[in-house]
Amino acid sequence: MIVEYIRYRIDEPRRAAFEEAYARAAGPLGRAEQCVDFELSRCTEEPGDYVLRIRWTSAEDHLDGFRKGEQFGAFFAEIKPYVADIQEMRHYEPTPVAGPGGANPPLYEWAGGGRALERLFARFYEHVDADPLLAPIFADKHPDHAKRVAAWFGEVFGGPRVYSTEQGGHRHMAGQHLGRGIDERQRRRWVALLLDTADEVGLPDDPEFRAVLAYYLEWGTRMAVLYAGPKPPPVTEAPMPRWDWGITPPYRG
DSSP, rough: OEEEEEEOOOOOGGHHHHHHHHHHHHHHHOTTTTTEEEEEEEEETTEEEEEEEEEEEEEHHHIIIIITTHHHHHHHHHHHHGGEEEEEEEEEOOSSOOOOOOSSOHHHHHHHHHHHHHHHHHHHHHHHHHHTTTTGTTTTTTTTTHHHHHHHHHHHOOOOOOOHHHHHHHHHHHTTTOOOOOHHHHHHHHHHHHHHHHHHTOOOOOOOHHHHHHHHHHHHHHHHHHHHSSSOOOOOOOOOOBBBTHHHHHHHO
């Protein structure tokens, strides 16, 4: 992953046209497979100063892929009148210094912390044991299975690193699904039952939290089906997935 910053200085009569040009250029830029995401920002103190931030899959993908690809022509045609206004255009490599701010608490805290998640999964697996479609999958589960899954969710949602330190992290979780042959009906039932149980035990029901929760459940259960299938991906020492408000694992197709 590499970040490109392009800084512009645009005089007042051309600012509206400049923003409109980039609104059009966003189409081909967003369709480029080398582009992860992008954002054009305007300085509040100096309204003529703009910064375009583009995350590319790599510097090589930007220079040799995008610039030589089918989307570049349409993109460049829109922004060409403003090339002379560029003050800086360079690539930056992200450092490990990164983290969320305090504007929103981690999902772990928003959900109610460890006790709330343990209450959720204790009740959920009571329902699972009585469910004809799901019970066979979990017939041999460990007595502490609910607590372990609660620890996994807690760490994924920004809580203590309990699952990594005590259970083996991502590799252990992925390995638990090998050979289980989970099908799509069971996956959907698992998601629906967990969301119903979240209502039952009183997890926050605001749309923002429930949207992130549902997003994670879709991602996580589909990964589980992949590992449980006949041709699972390699079980590697991958980092724990991390989800937060607007933050999910990067897509690698």
